[in-house]
Amino acid sequence: MLSDIELRECYFSRQKTSYVRDLAEFVFSKRIILGDLASKSDQMIREDLITVKGIGNWTVDIFLIMALHRADIFPLGDLAAVKSLKKIKKLPVDTSNDKILSVSKSWRPFRSIATMLLWHSYIQENNIKF
Structure with missing residues (x-):
């Protein structure tokens, strides 16, 4: 795992460092299984991801569009x-x-x-x- 200093060298703010560590904890503890997300509905994915500190509706919308290639997402927060x-x-x-x-x-x-x-x-x- 990258140190805080290494993350700052990648232009992560302290806040974003905290968020990415929280996401990593969810993945490592299998509270979120990234490989299972593609088979879930948009709403189920939203419900799963929104529980991670720092992930909001905009982040979920962009993830659905860019990573999962969902065709019918309008990111109201964009x-x-x-x-x-x-x-x-x-x-x-x-x-x-x-x-x-x-x-x-x-x-x-x-x-x-x-x-x-x-x-x-x-x-x-x-x-x-x-």
Whole structure:
């Protein structure tokens, strides 16, 4: 296992170091079995992962999209996706989460793909370089 110093050299904050250690403890103690997650429903995965300190809905959403390739996830907590959606749909800045979810429902069952397009739009609009 990496030391705190080694994790800081990988740009982990103290807080993130604590979170990754908590996740490791869940995996080592088999409270979460990573190999079993792919066969579970999105909701079951969310319920399992959200119990780990530092993992919230956004983290679960991104894990579902990027690691498990789930096709129908809209990460409501993702600032870039939400900002891009508001701009494209010409929605006011203070649009409620319920309204945003309502708009995203029209993209079922491919909301993850729509999210990737929203991210691309956000990157282009803001001239972000990697």
